[in-house]
Amino acid sequence: MxxxxxxxxxxxxxWDPRHLYRKIFTDPAEMERFLTEVCHPHWNFLHDKGALGFANSIPDLQHRYPDYSDQIAAWMDRWPEMMxxxxxxxxxxxxxxxxxxxxxxxxxxxxxxxxxxxxxxxxxxxxxxxxxxxxxxxxxxxxxxxxxxxxxxxxxxxxxxxxxxxxxxxxxxxxxxxxxxxxxxxxxxxxxxxxxxxxxx
Structure with a gap:
């Protein structure tokens, strides 16, 4: 070898987004819904693949899910806390x-x-x-x-x-x-x- x-x-x-979002959500079930339906694994994968950039994808997601605007922004603004x-x-x-x-x-x-x-x-x-x-x-x-x-x-x-x-x-x-x-x-x-x-x- x-x-x-x-x-x-x-x-x-x-690395796990839950390291960050446990600080943001008080309800674990709501956090899991957010990570399953809003900032979901395939959405994250598209960034890893280079098909999406946060400069555009964050505002787009905030437009689609305005009730979670702050939580979506945290994905980029507080990303290091996921590590x-x-x-x-x-x-x-x-x-x-x-x-x-x-x-x-x-x-x-x-x-x-x-x-x-x-x-x-x-x-x-x-x-x-x-x-x-x-x-x-x-x-x-x-x-x-x-x-x-x-x-x-x-x-x-x-x-x-x-x-x-x-x-x-x-x-x-x-x-x-x-x-x-x-x-x-x-x-x-x-x-x-x-x-x-x-x-x-």
Missing amino acids: ETVLFDLGGVLVD KGPIDRTVHILEELKSRGNVRLFALTNWSADTWPYALERFEFLNHFEDILVSGREKLAKPDPQIFDLAASRFKFDPRETLFIDDNEKNIQQAREMGFVTHWFREPLKLRRDLMEYGLL
Whole structure:
């Protein structure tokens, strides 16, 4: 195994809009409705894919849901509060891999171009990667096979010699179909065991 390709959110970064919206909503059921029907996962995905930008999408959503205008504005104005912090035990694994010096480290993340600067500003461990491919900048997002092809060509790695780590099952399935070795991330201890099995730790 020559290369490890990390996802970020859910693997190295504890990102969840609930970290923010629990501070805003007093009723958990209303918060869940808001995150299911207003600022819903597909709406967020379209930003990650680069199909939407917050400068236009926030006012559009406020027009459609005027009763939630302030809560919608918070999605961008208070976006950093959705990042609780690093997932420390996974970051420690990344640091161990980096210290070994015999494996190439990259990241492939579904992340909007608008909010990516917040991650760069906050997480020093991102410097451990040789390079990072950000979906919102490329206007492609996992699990589209094109973004995996782009990562392989840009970073010059062989998928068959690359371990791809992601917490999203659809992304894992797509990568596996394309010849990657995969790890469906659930918790750091299992990741550590798999990396040891592959001789990477």
